[in-house]
Amino acid sequence: MKYYSLNYNSQDVSFLDAVRKGLAPDRGLYFPKEIPKLPKDFFNNINSFSNQEIAFKVIQPFVGKDIPEDRLKKIIQDTLSFEFPIVPITETVATLELFQGPTLAFKDVGARFMARSLAYANEVKKNEKLTILVATSGDTGGAVADGFYKVEGIDVVILYPKGKVSKIQEKQLTTLGENITAIEVDGTFDDCQDMVKSAFIDGDLIRNISLTSANSINIARWLSQMFYYFIAYKNRIHPNKKLAISVPSGNFGNICAGLVAKKMGLPVDQFIASTNINDTVPDYLDSGTYSPKKSKPTLSNAMDVGDPSNFIRIQKLFNNDIFKLKKILSGYHYTDSQTKKAIKEIHEISGYIADPHGAVGYLGLKQFLQDSTEVYQGLFLETAHPIKFIDTVESTLKTTVPFPERIKGILDRKKSSVSIHSYEQLKTFLLER
Numbered sequence: 001m002k003y004y005s006l007n008y009n010s011q012d013v014s015f016l017d018a019v020r021k022g023l024a025p026d027r028g029l030y031f032p033k034e035i036p037k038l039p040k041d042f043f044n045n046i047n048s049f050s051n052q053e054i055a056f057k058v059i060q061p062f063v064g065k066d067i068p069e070d071r072l073k074k075i076i077q078d079t080l081s082f083e084f085p086i087v088p089i090t091e092t093v094a095t096l097e098l099f100q101g102p103t104l105a106f107k108d109v110g111a112r113f114m115a116r117s118l119a120y121a122n123e124v125k126k127n128e129k130l131t132i133l134v135a136t137s138g139d140t141g142g143a144v145a146d147g148f149y150k151v152e153g154i155d156v157v158i159l160y161p162k163g164k165v166s167k168i169q170e171k172q173l174t175t176l177g178e179n180i181t182a183i184e185v186d187g188t189f190d191d192c193q194d195m196v197k198s199a200f201i202d203g204d205l206i207r208n209i210s211l212t213s214a215n216s217i218n219i220a221r222w223l224s225q226m227f228y229y230f231i232a233y234k235n236r237i238h239p240n241k242k243l244a245i246s247v248p249s250g251n252f253g254n255i256c257a258g259l260v261a262k263k264m265g266l267p268v269d270q271f272i273a274s275t276n277i278n279d280t281v282p283d284y285l286d287s288g289t290y291s292p293k294k295s296k297p298t299l300s301n302a303m304d305v306g307d308p309s310n311f312i313r314i315q316k317l318f319n320n321d322i323f324k325l326k327k328i329l330s331g332y333h334y335t336d337s338q339t340k341k342a343i344k345e346i347h348e349i350s351g352y353i354a355d356p357h358g359a360v361g362y363l364g365l366k367q368f369l370q371d372s373t374e375v376y377q378g379l380f381l382e383t384a385h386p387i388k389f390i391d392t393v394e395s396t397l398k399t400t401v402p403f404p405e406r407i408k409g410i411l412d413r414k415k416s417s418v419s420i421h422s423y424e425q426l427k428t429f430l431l432e433r
């Protein structure tokens with residue numbers, strides 16, 4: 001499989017080269033030359049396969065010969081070492097929990113798959129040490145830190161805004177040590193993001209260190225998110241009903257992976273892009289005009305994105321035909337007060353405790369089911385554990401969220417970070433390590 005740049009001004013590359021580079025040299029996103037179709041048989045017999053077997057069949061054509069089959073199987077085994085349960089909310093609505101991984105966010109799967117693919121690339125290519133530089137508003141940093149922890153040949157440097165991530169998130173970033181360095185920036189998430197962008201175009205840095213990113217533009221992170229949709233299909237509760245899946249969306253990497261899965265033949269009938277007030281895509285689906293906006297802060301902060309970087313991939317999948325796209329993709333957007341009401345409503349009808357992102361997904365699904373004349377089984381993705389948004393959830397429900405066993409003890413670990421307040425300090429740190 002080859003990948004080309006969506007700016008059409010770089011050479012085609014193989015899977016591992018695209019993973020190492022992140023962005024193409026012309027700053028375009030990589031996109032696969034073709035989307036392979038899986039045989040009907042595979043879907044008819046999907047119940048007889050384990051999650052790992054399904055993931056292997058799905059991703060292998062995208063990896064091609066770059067990773068030997070045995071090694072790819074091992075990578076998948078390590079990546080999918082936890083469950084993806086479906087929990088019923090009403091007769092026709094259920095949630096697919098994607099937060100059972102080590103950092104309690106759905107980003108764990110992408111980060112783990114990418115880390116292990118890069119580790120293999122380093123072994124065979126004996127490349128110079130790679131430094132991964134990421135900015136985080138909370139969730140990405142933890143998943144990347146955990147996914148890359150102790151991976152040979154890779155250093156990870158994570159920038160986060162001082163005082164603007166939750167206690168748990170900060171501990172996830174700052175307590176691992178080894179090859180993971182947390183940099184606490186006296187500023188906002190946008191400041192962190194700007195510093196990362198400056199580093200990638202800084203000649204002094206590029207000449208001295210191999211820098212890459214680990215956000216959802218990286219094909220290893222993006223494509224491995226397809227696994228969720230195949231697993232959801234396998235475990236769906238009403239196999240005879242049409243299936244609609246609502247995805248709480250920010251940068252649109254996750255839902256784009258779902259749309260690739262559909263293109264491969266996965267029988268999902270409808271996708272719903274559910275957003276907070278950062279509604280660039282729902283607005284585009286309504287008006288036909290794509291107008292990026294400045295991001296606005298909300299309770300579902302992992303979706304505070306005003307110009308989703310993966311949307312260009314979605315447009316490519318549908319050859320920029322908005323009419324084709326609208327047949328499969330609906331979009332809805334919600335305010336914080338609607339989100340809190342939804343957290344309450346879900347709890348009242350089922351006892352289930354949703355996080356603000358899942359609640360937005362629930363609202364989009366509910367709206368779609370109401371607007372539709374046909375009967376669907378509806379699934380909304382739960383992308384984070386409610387404990388990560390404990391303040392919002394507990395004040396909304398007036399109840400305590402149980403602390404998950406697997407992160408007990410994290411609050412007692414000792415924080416270690418480097419404090420900076422300017423890009424020059426970041427540059428000096430990177431050059432002098």
Ligand SMILES: *Cc1c(COP(=O)(O)O)cnc(C)c1O
Pocket residue numbers: 105106107139140216248249250251252253254255302303357383384
């Ligand atoms: C990253 C994230 C999202 C948004 O996913 P995209 O792929 O960027 O659309 C939604 N919910 C949570 C909890 C996240 O961390």
